[in-house]
Amino acid sequence: MTQDEVLIATVIASWKQVTGRVSASLADATEERLDKQVAPGRNRVRYLIGHLTAINDRLFTGLEIGERLHPELDEAYVANPDRKLPDPVSAEELKKAWFDVTEKLTAAFEALTPAQWLERHTAVSAEDFAKEPLRNRLAMLLGRTNHVALHSGQAVLAK
């Protein structure tokens, strides 16, 4: 691998590590566990999983690497607060969606070249990107990895 391929592989390994921890705890999670709130008056674990799945799924379009797999999760888990809308899918379907999105995204990431990772993401205009070259695909992946870590820190508090 070239130096920049190793750098990219290191970032993808970080994504795999953070999402892997969520996957491991989700694999065993009961419906009762998913329905717990992370703290009094706060989001349910299920909402956080739906939210993370939907936000990550948006990376397909955000990074222009594929089509959305689960747009049906956006209303309940991104556009609205927890329990504003009924859960659109069962707990089992939600788990499956998380695993599906995570697996397919990881495969898509591994297919990009370092040069592609340095291209702009879709939330920045070509004009702005010329002035801010760090607003690239890699920045979007790093942001979403941190976002998963942020909410998984909350999820561990649920009891």
Place this chain on the structure above:
Amino acid sequence: MTQDEVLIATVIASWKQVTGRVSASLADATEERLDKQVAPGRNRVRYLIGHLTAINDRLFTGLEIGERLHPELDEAYVANPDRKLPDPVSAEELKKAWFDVTEKLTAAFEALTPAQWLERHTAVSAEDFAKEPLRNRLAMLLGRTNHVALHSGQAVLAK
């Protein structure tokens, strides 16, 4: 900048973004705020700040980029659970330690070359690193950035 310098700068920008959010909320935080637990029976915000400051401070030695600035925080905030030991420093001193460590680490990161970022970190032997080249300095930085995000997600729950 070369391609790999832009890749590194993008990762450092992510560190700055995640630590910047902690810095912004810490700047205004009252002592009352710091003494709140993130959820019933869980860590105080103050403990999380001490913990993050100490773990990040360990990057100086972990990445071989300098000397520890605040080793006095380790006992209370890394080696022991919250409130096992009395707080070793005042709230104001703790805030100052966070800002100091964050600022000096960032400067040290910006001085490393891409090749240095791909060298092994100190928690892996040369032998293991030959088989696992992704266990490099960059991986350690990414891990600590995710760790900050994880605990800051918990801190926002404190009320």
